[in-house]
Amino acid sequence: MSAQPARTARKRATPPSLAARAAAGEKLVMVTAYDFPAARAAEKAGVDIVLVGDSGAQVQLGYDSTVPVSLDEMLVLAKAVRRGTTTALVVVDLPFGSYEVSDEQAIATSVRCVKEAGADAVKLEGGGRMATARIRAITDAGIPVMGHVGLTPQTAVALGGFSAQGRTVEAARRVLHDALAVQEAGAFSLVLEAIPSDLAAVIHPRLHIPAIGIGAGSDVDGQVLVLHDLLGLTEGHAAKFVKRYASVLDAMTDGIAAYAAEVRSGAYPAPEHGYAMPDGVLDALEG
């Protein structure tokens, strides 16, 4: 008997249902998606949380960092993802510049994510004073917030680049402090990115909200990866924590190359790819 029917019968996940499953020891699965087919695939695979990450700026839209992507661009991606999911919790990343200015700006941005794109929750980066004030304000407005501490790509320049965080006593204390501050501010869950596994193991027992790791080892409640990384849709250097489960870019390239070769040789289209003319129509036309 397949496990799929039970999964497809599931209701959409919610922050409390995910917290209950994590508390029961179930590992939560989160993946990014930026369009309808990817959301469908994540849904069919039984993923618990789909993140419309601002990583889409790079892997989907081709920017060279997450910084330039606009809220309007994120909303287009998020709407497609929402349409592709039925049971996964849809979390939308607040892009850089869309929440830092004031609590009012953060609430207005989050409301757009919920009303226009159908987001179930939003995610924002950081655990300092500004980030925790925004988490509190958005949560007070009734929108669940996922935090994100450790390596925070939107402010990677200030952190000194895309390297693992929390590797000195002082830096480890800062990550622990940020994680607890995000929880205290009312986040329903948080992402721990690129920190030593031992540090995640210290932080995790101090949290009562689910911690989702990416490059944070296995002592957490779940894992997230960027879809394009795990599918092999990205080229060049990959972070240490990336595991590739497929070679989709190669499959796409091979498929398009085979099509191109057949167009050039005349093998495509074959007679069976064309439409037949009903009897007599051609004679009448020529006559």
Ligand code: KIV
């Ligand atoms: O934007 C993103 O993909 C993320 C994940 C790395 C957690 O924030």
